[in-house]
Amino acid sequence: MYRTHTCGELRAAHAGQTVTVSGWVNRRRDHGGVAFFDLRDRSGVVQITINPNLPQETLDLVANVRFEWVLQIEGAVQKRPEGNANPNMATGDVEIIAQKVTALNPAKTLPFMISSDADLPDENTRLKYRYLDLRRERLTHNMILRHKVVKFMRDYLDAQGFIEIETPIMFKATPEGARDYLVPSRLFPGQFYALPQSPQQLKQLLMVAGMDKYFQIARCFRDEDLRGDRQPEFTQLDLEMSFVHRDDVLQLVENLYTEMIPAVAPNKRLLSAPWKKIPYREALEKYGTDKPDLRFGMELQDVSDVFAKSEFKVFQSALENGGVIKCIVAPNSAGMSRKEIDALTEVAKSFGAKGMPTLTLTAEGPKGSAAKFISAEEIESLKSKIQFGEGDLILFASDAKAVANKVLGGLRLWFRDKLNLADENLMAFAWIVDFPFFAFNEETQMWESEHHPFTMPKMADLPKFETNPGEVFSEAYDMVCNGYEMASGSIRIHRRDIQMKMFQMLGLSDEEIKAKFGHMLEAFEYGAPPHGGMAPGIDRLIMLLADEPNIREVIAFPKNQNGRDVMADAPSEVEAKQLKELHIKFS
């Protein structure tokens, strides 16, 4: 038997027992002829003491033992002498006095240290040796946390009457949305399966099938250009319910998260229930984004009316062009240097601003680049409208509303990070609702679905479909938290006539509709129930719960930022015979 106990479970109560443990050498110290190992397994670390009275053979073996060797130790658990206990170790009250030492496998010198998170090597090195990097306490913890989160979700949904159903990974190419990963078929030359971007169609068909409440921890695939924090494959809690309205779905998921987070991450705090439901347009107005970080204030303020008669050319022309004048108040930032302001102006420009007028109140009067263009009267009017005082810095954006929102939304987050305005242990969830149904694509001059083409419009807006598509709202919703979109969902179309109208609005021909979505339209004719659902992302949730900077830290074997698995070296070339069997050629 390789072990009678795990390393991490030994306590004072085990003292006197003879035990066998197996694990990795986490540390070694030699002290007065005695060698001490910290032996580690997934459960924790225990101290092994190698006395010099052991057989010479054992001592010779022990002399060679280095970091990360795999040892099996048989020995007696002993309470450490008074004063020698280590309160920082769960097993710190005891040590194992080794009687027998077996080297199960030696280890070469590792490419990097894993017992410390200081001096992390570059990420590609970490990924190449992922099987070593995962030995870090931090990454092991992330894997266990992920397991717990997903387990909690499954248990919760099972108790609520959901059933988990696996849907195919090899499915049909639907070039709507993002780019598909394709799988050439050997048996059907020239034809391809596609990896699902999500099980959207399949979960809707499960509702048509009467499955009522479905979920799946679903792998999804998108062949997008990899920028930022994206992976070619990612995981979502895919769920769908029949006979529900929007708020039924939101309540279910809100309850799940509200119970789950304290259970899996007790260090995290939630805003008190119920979560805010913020209309999409309000989110843009207040936060400049549809994924607001609600952990702090600094809301965007519209002060167009204050400056209706402004002499300031920049303000004037914005208003004349139908734009707005908005501002945010950065607390205690009046003292920013010229240089800092210049740098920040560049940030504002990166969001589309042409400039970044500022204003502060000082004992000597108004200062800042806008000060000389703003009258005393306007300052009084501003004071009555927004909260600010000496020491605060007002930043203005005067532009088309969308641009002003984007600029100030960006600056708001910049100040969040600079001034540490957001409590990192707070998870500030909210719902974004009342999305527009269509978005006009200026490039193609076509209306596109803002969510996806299976989303239900608000029934009251149906008459505006053709006459005023921009004023149609949808039954879509997002879950946001701390500035991230955490989930997206909607009540779906379950009527063939509405679905058909939708496809037609998107410019699809009848032939295209039939070829790509014929099975969906047909399904809706055989008694499709009203239904809706959501797909909370798993990777980002774990990232936030684990306080990690990116999702690669919470995925066992992630691709790097170029979409490569640098450990196994994938993608890679294959044999000519394989391509021939698949009837494809590299071109």
Place this chain on the structure above:
Amino acid sequence: MYRTHTCGELRAAHAGQTVTVSGWVNRRRDHGGVAFFDLRDRSGVVQITINPNLPQETLDLVANVRFEWVLQIEGAVQKRPEGNANPNMATGDVEIIAQKVTALNPAKTLPFMISSDADLPDENTRLKYRYLDLRRERLTHNMILRHKVVKFMRDYLDAQGFIEIETPIMFKATPEGARDYLVPSRLFPGQFYALPQSPQQLKQLLMVAGMDKYFQIARCFRDEDLRGDRQPEFTQLDLEMSFVHRDDVLQLVENLYTEMIPAVAPNKRLLSAPWKKIPYREALEKYGTDKPDLRFGMELQDVSDVFAKSEFKVFQSALENGGVIKCIVAPNSAGMSRKEIDALTEVAKSFGAKGMPTLTLTAEGPKGSAAKFISAEEIESLKSKIQFGEGDLILFASDAKAVANKVLGGLRLWFRDKLNLADENLMAFAWIVDFPFFAFNEETQMWESEHHPFTMPKMADLPKFETNPGEVFSEAYDMVCNGYEMASGSIRIHRRDIQMKMFQMLGLSDEEIKAKFGHMLEAFEYGAPPHGGMAPGIDRLIMLLADEPNIREVIAFPKNQNGRDVMADAPSEVEAKQLKELHIKFS
């Protein structure tokens, strides 16, 4: 609100309550001006009564309602009059007296009836309308059973300290084993990801990473020629453990199944624990196969010594050529007609037999095609060796041992089905152990790994690696049940030197080893723990538990027997633009 209750939950205790339910019209009857619907949702069926005193508008609507319309009904639950209760329905004590009827969605005439399993349409029609076929009680039950089984596995393994870890679906092509499905990379022209045939390498790397006990309900992919009951993608309970010997793994899985099966399928019976461990060669000797059905006897008997001096040419020449004479005894089958015996002989030939000598004892003496070649002495000797009597039919196979085993193994199953020898509610699990490590491929004249190249040989056999590969046994094991292979596993190689030797025995060059398995070999040098695991199939298990004839009945959206999704029509052609982006051409 679409519903206050589900259809199936209503009981006498709800009488007097006003409820709202939504569901599908399962049946309608009209009787004396009153219409009765059976309204169905996933939870069950409830009777709705539509009295003629409802508003004309409602009655007009109701007049149009057909099978599978989706209705919302508001009404009062009422206890059915004495004598009118339906004991076959869980809700049979009550009915809902409708006050309000809303048609949520009408339904066209369905392509087939779903309320009965009689007259099933052909399978492709069922699969094309899978979203309707799944409404069948039987298939809905299969989906729920599958959910329960997988849930039980997860809960059990979680309680045993396993953590579930997701491994990539887009991984590296390894042309060993079956054929890979490939995914062309857009960002790396000419390179391909592969869908995993199993997470084998990744789970071993998780052990190197110290994850200790891992599992995953894992999707696996094999591009095999589709014969019999295979799917391009299938699901397995993938598990791996560190610091274990063979019996640790077997015991864990045996305990899991022993607790699970009564919990999820109370109608099933298990053989009493512990499960038999049958060496591979013994399985072949006794049952003619390494996946024996242990629900009945009819074991293969070696009677070579009885016929050592046989005058029967067929027996003689088999023995002279180093073969064997084996037989099975088919109970109460002496009366089989000439025609039946001829047909059965063809079955035997399909397994490789040249003929099928038979023998029966009758009051008038021995009969059957072998009778005249068998002496009275030989019959006496046979009687002392094997159990048979009047009315039984002895079938002989005299050939090379492998052929004789295969023929009689095949005939044994033929009689199982003909004579109903196997209790269909018995799950007769067993372990097959002590597999040979290598198999000699006559075609390529090369040794191949019998299991897969990561399987550990029995350490005692290591010296025979080069000198006598055919006598090396492995630490592999299979779980079998009722004639099916249900799982396969092994203790793995964790030492680089053994792994290297293995690859070399398989004829791989150093370059090939490095390109394909370099990361595995390297991982073994940094402290790989001893480890092993198993991968029980999920699809076949559910199939057996649900008494289904094939795995397609227990998969939500299976491919048909040609590997096509006939519902969504996949695989299918894609746009030229997509192929161009992937740098591939159809050739």
